[in-house]
Amino acid sequence: MSAPALSVRAAVPERDVEVDLDVPEGRVLALLGPNGAGKSTVLGLAAGTVRPGGGEVQVAGRRVAGERTWVPPHERRISLLAQEPLLLPHLDVLSNVAFGPRARGAGRRGAEQVARARLAEVGVEELAARRVHRLSGGQAQRVALARALAPEPHLLLLDEPLSALDVDAAAQLRQVLRATLRGTGRSAIVVTHDLLDVLALADDVVVLDGGRVVERGTTAEVLSRPRSAFGARLAGVNLVLGERVAADAVRAGADEVHGLASGPPLTPGRAAATFSPRAVAVHRAAPGGSPRNVLPVRVTGLEQQGALVRVRGETASGCRLAADVTPTSLSTLRVGVGDDVVFVVKAAEVDVYAA
Structure with missing residues (x-):
């Protein structure tokens, strides 16, 4: 060799x-x-x-x-x-x-x-x-x-x-x-x-x-399973990096995200959860029913992404996330920088793996 x-x-x-x-x-x-x-x-x-x-x-x-x-x-x-x-x-x-x-x-x-x-x-x-x-x-x-x-x-x-x-x-x-x-x-x-x-x-x-x-x-x-904030940005996905708290869940500070575990069986320790900005819905308040992943964020930026608008937000624990929504949806919500909103993502859209 x-x-x-x-x-x-x-x-x-x-x-x-x-x-x-x-x-x-x-x-x-x-x-x-x-x-x-x-x-x-x-x-x-x-x-x-x-x-x-x-x-x-x-x-x-x-x-x-x-x-x-x-x-x-x-x-x-x-x-x-x-x-x-x-x-x-x-x-x-x-x-x-x-x-x-x-x-x-x-x-x-x-x-x-x-x-x-x-x-x-x-x-x-x-x-x-x-x-x-x-x-x-x-x-x-x-x-x-x-x-x-x-x-x-x-x-x-x-x-x-x-x-x-x-x-x-x-x-x-x-x-x-x-x-x-x-x-x-x-x-x-x-x-x-x-x-x-x-x-x-x-x-x-x-x-x-x-x-x-x-x-x-x-x-x-x-690119498929980033384990750093920079890697996630490059891959174009949201990343929650923290500790495994269940077979399919990751907790970072007060933020907890559930998803579908993939790869080798997760063991206690560091784990990552990733999901696409397009999988995230933006609400003014937590929706009714019981969506599994509800993440309150404060809007930190708005950027045009082709035909969509990327809403950037940060949770109270410091996790930076993004959602891609249509201009019509954003206009209806009347969301601006500094507003408090809720990001919602289905567990089926979240990949959880060892970090």
């Missing part, structure tokens, strides 16, 4: 970051989390721009940072593709891409052969002689990707590489990245806030919050 492309078991005390994660060889890891969660610090630990205060970092089984060990960034065989291409303006496209192989000792002809192959791989071989100031944003980012691939890195770091592009250019580059990464078995970390990037590129997901790993798993596992 080959060593992971990246192994980080390290702390950066001055940033309150302490992480334990691996990127298996040949897989793409999506590193997710809110702003300030520690994602940039993890990339810095891998790239060599951040020194750990404890623990160690390994690249392809080689220790590159730790006690009495420090391998400088240019010797780690890690490439970075960031939001901005940062191409060298005094060189043409071919020379930009050939720069990495030349720096590793390749001759000019060999480096240019590699550069042409990488430009062809990302679909811009015809731009080889063009100066970088004549490239569009999407073209420049493709060239930057070719440049990152040219030195044959052990690991590619993708730091929100599509965020500065328009919708069409981002969609095109996303497909190029998918073919370049998933179609060739390269190893990579992608930092993104875009669900489409995760779905197109990632084999695995790690969610950071407060400088710690709070969730990890395959992409399918995290």
Whole structure:
């Protein structure tokens, strides 16, 4: 079994970051989390721009940072593709891409052969002689990707590489990245806030919050059964995370949600309940009868979601939930930010599982 492309078991005390994660060889890891969660610090630990205060970092089984060990960034065989291409303006496209192989000792002809192959791989071989100031944003980012691939890195770091592009250019580059990464078995970390990037590129997901790993798993596992607030937002579902109080119930503070238990049998301990915003009905007061899940909330926001309106609310226990309703229903209810309402969801719409 080959060593992971990246192994980080390290702390950066001055940033309150302490992480334990691996990127298996040949897989793409999506590193997710809110702003300030520690994602940039993890990339810095891998790239060599951040020194750990404890623990160690390994690249392809080689220790590159730790006690009495420090391998400088240019010797780690890690490439970075960031939001901005940062191409060298005094060189043409071919020379930009050939720069990495030349720096590793390749001759000019060999480096240019590699550069042409990488430009062809990302679909811009015809731009080889063009100066970088004549490239569009999407073209420049493709060239930057070719440049990152040219030195044959052990690991590619993708730091929100599509965020500065328009919708069409981002969609095109996303497909190029998918073919370049998933179609060739390269190893990579992608930092993104875009669900489409995760779905197109990632084999695995790690969610950071407060400088710690709070969730990890395959992409399918995290999106189908999130166990963190960020994972739930990405998957587009409501999450109640707390303690199991019955075979099919989760309690978080004063909030208790019943549903249908799935997966391995639930045991005492942490459990999660998830349900779609579209499964939630909004009432001014608790309805008659005996609906199983009735959650009083204070409305914190209203957002248009296509043909529906998303009503965001927070319970007294601090649980943040959302309901998707029609504009007609919202008009009838006369609901505004700051109002107290009731979210109602049937137990059959709630998935309960171990957390």
